[in-house]
Amino acid sequence: MYRKSRVKITLIMLTVALFVFIYYNSPLRANKNYPLANGTFIQLDLTQNWDESKWNSELHYIKQNKMNYIIITGVSFSSENGSKIVYKSNIPGFTKIYGQTDPIDLCLKTSEKLGLKVFVDTYFNSDWWQKSGDDPQWLYDQVYKINQVSDELYNKYHSKYPNSFYGWYFPYEVDNSKFNNLKQFSILSNAININLRYLKSKSERLPILLSPFMNSSCGTAKEYANNWTYFFAHTDLIKGDIFCVQDAVGSGRLNLDDVNPWFTALRKSVNSKPGLLFWANAENFDYVNNSSVPINRFIEQLKLESPCVDNIVTFSYSHYYSPNNIDKGFQMAYYDYVINGKLSVHKPKSPENLAVKTLNKNEFLISWEAPKDNNDICGYNVYRDGILVFNTTVQRRYGGDPKGLCMNFTDRPLLKNNMYSCNYEVKSFDFYGNLSNSSNDVKVLVNVDKELPNVLSKGCRYTIYPLPDYNYNDPYFTKLTDGVYSNSNSSKDKAFVGWYGKPVDITIDLGKKTDLQQISVDYLRDPLPWIQLPDSASVSVSNDGLYFEPIGLLRMPSVPYSERSGSKYRIYLTLNKPVSAKYVRLSSFSNPYTYMFMDELEIRSN
Structure with a gap:
């Protein structure tokens, strides 16, 4: 009995020691016990007009928010309009875009000064979204082009910026709709190995980051994890390579309740490959209107994912939260969380003077006015009979809706039996996601079509x-x-x-x-x-x-x-x-x- 007790105590101590080791060596152990995003994706079309000053401004925000990694994408790509590349290339068939600026050089140069690590994208063919997972030759042909671009990028920039040019980003994003069986994952593993073996042969092998995603309507977490376990067993991934899964919350393919079960299953799969790192790619946008989400939803994603992963990056601070592309209120709210580890719960002021005008039969124009104190207001929610029917938020300068923040909405409710009226109200919300009290409410009558017998x-x-x-x-x-x-x-x-x-x-x-x-x-x-x-x-x-x-x-x-x-x-x-x-x-x-x-x-x- 005494011997069993000693063994049990020893196992507990080893478990505690292992936890402490992992915790104190995790990038998430920043600012005590609350999770932070440790990096961001930047699609280079966003930066096409940035000079060195703008890159310096952006990367200082990233550094201020305690991020250490950048993943740049859109380096070169092919579509029906031909093949484009963002730097001066000697590869035949590519056309230089974005004028005379070189966004890769500017990013790496500024990152070198600030101590940031950059994963560099290579080449992407937009036909990927139309191809099935059963077309190996097409995918292998794209990887050969990846190898060409990788070789040129490495020779052009790595010796110049050896500290910031940290790794490669594999540009083809895999999901469980296109890739859902072992045959398809065998094709995928062969494609990745073509790339990895080429990089190794050229002494250009850096950490590689893959960022797949998933759709809960296309299969189960266990099925997807099992396919990745097979993939890991058949690829040349090594210690320090990164499996960085998109959480698919912003794109709507997972809801918040799905996140932890899917990441838990994928954690087990990653553990089957010694040395492979598991990161989350937390999405800070909403696919319904392609808007930036308030900070509270983003933090909820970080909290759900952090127990399962080694690190978290986001798509994308630069696109959806940076003052260089949107109202500074997002940066101020997120930085407040970075510093203090908690979110403000102060309610913003309510919208005023809600009015509803009948345009046509069962068609209504809802309009309202901003409260007098509106400096902290991010947007407005319109409710019909308690259901959120419309959301408007401050817009991005690049990629946003040019109409900007709306102060009206035309509603045509779906009319159902025994429905005789609609009741409208509006609430404002701030950058943290706090909702105001309701505006005044307005009731209107509707005329339901009765189903003929x-x-x-x-x-x-x-x-x-x-x-x-x-x-x-x-x-x-x-x-x-x-x-x-x-x-x-x-x-x-x-x-x-x-x-x-x-x-x-x-x-x-x-x-x-x-x-x-x-x-x-x-x-x-x-x-x-x-x-x-x-x-x-x-x-x-x-x-x-x-x-x-x-x-x-x-x-x-x-x-x-x-x-x-x-x-x-x-x-x-x-x-x-x-x-x-x-x-x-x-x-x-x-x-x-x-x-x-x-x-x-x-x-x-x-």
Whole structure:
């Protein structure tokens, strides 16, 4: 018994000693016990007009915030417009961009003075986003170009800036939608090894940083971690290389509740590769309106991720928080946290004089005024019946919305049965994320379209032009009039029919000339897989199937800012009086870079 007790005590002491060793050697052990971002990504298009003074200003902010690392991307790239590069290159086929300035030299020069370490990007082909994970030759060809650019970068800059030119950034960001099986990860590991072995052969091997991401709708954390474990076992990654995972919170692919489980699973995978470092790439933006998020959400990400990782960087302080690109309030709030380890909880002043004006039937202009004391205000939230429907925030100078901070919003609520009014209110929020008390509230009346009782279109034949995408097909032209609704708000539900980036005409043959008064369409909206409501949709009718007469537009509702998951929208066109027709055509017009999905199209009458 005594011997067992001694063994137990020894194990506890070793565990404590190991924790202390890790803690005191972790970059996160700064400013006592609260986590900080230790570096930032900078896309070089942001810096295209920066001179040495501007680089010096930016990197001093980075240093002031106790960051030690910079990852620069966009060094060279190919697209349908040709191949571009940011410095004077001798590689055939590349065109120099951003005038005569050399952003790489300016970044490395200033970083050398300030003691910052820079990971340098190489070459990226934008076709990556259209390629599958099963095209090895394409990926290997891109890596050969990476090797070319790496060699030139190393010879041009490393001896000149040996302390700041710290590592390489692998530019192709892997996710679990494109890469989700061992065959694909085998292709990926071969591609990485082509790069790593070339760098080693040229004595240019520096720490390499990879920054993949994940989507919780495309698989589980365990599946993704297992694939990376296989990858680590088959690559030449060494001690000091960095697996720096995007937390995918800003892009919406993970929510905050997902972060710790996914990073915990990936931590176990990283541990299978001795010496490999695990970093988090915390995203400080919101994909819904591409805005900078208040500091409190960013700090919540740091707190969730820090127990799992060795270090944290961000995408991106320079783009979303730096005074060189946005209101200095973000820098002031974040620096306050850097120094004090806590966030202010002081409420900003409330907006004033909220007013609602009726523009059209069920369409309202909401406007308000800033409080008299508004120096600390970052933006405003508009609520309809307690639901956050609109958010506006101060905008970035480069990459932001040129309209800037809005003081009004036009709302077209999705109208549901037993809905007779809407109640609006507005709150301001500061750079920390603190919300004010509500403004005055305003109630307005709405007129709901009542669903007419008789379905005329069930089982009717129809034509579609163009045909749906293969993966979301309607092979027998039955899905849209069969009366079968989706069981889930996901494109994986077989009841849905889908198209990518195309205007679509659907023409229903009612079989005979019939009096009709209402058209209803069930559209899916799911922002992560780029499924959006149409920009517009019109209805026309015909008796001969040749000449169609327009009878109205569907009223596309406003999508609440707070709605982040898949939702179904039933949208109506109700006529004042019936029209008689044999054919009914729905024409839906979508953004060319989004999907459109629907599961039912109904023609109704009294």
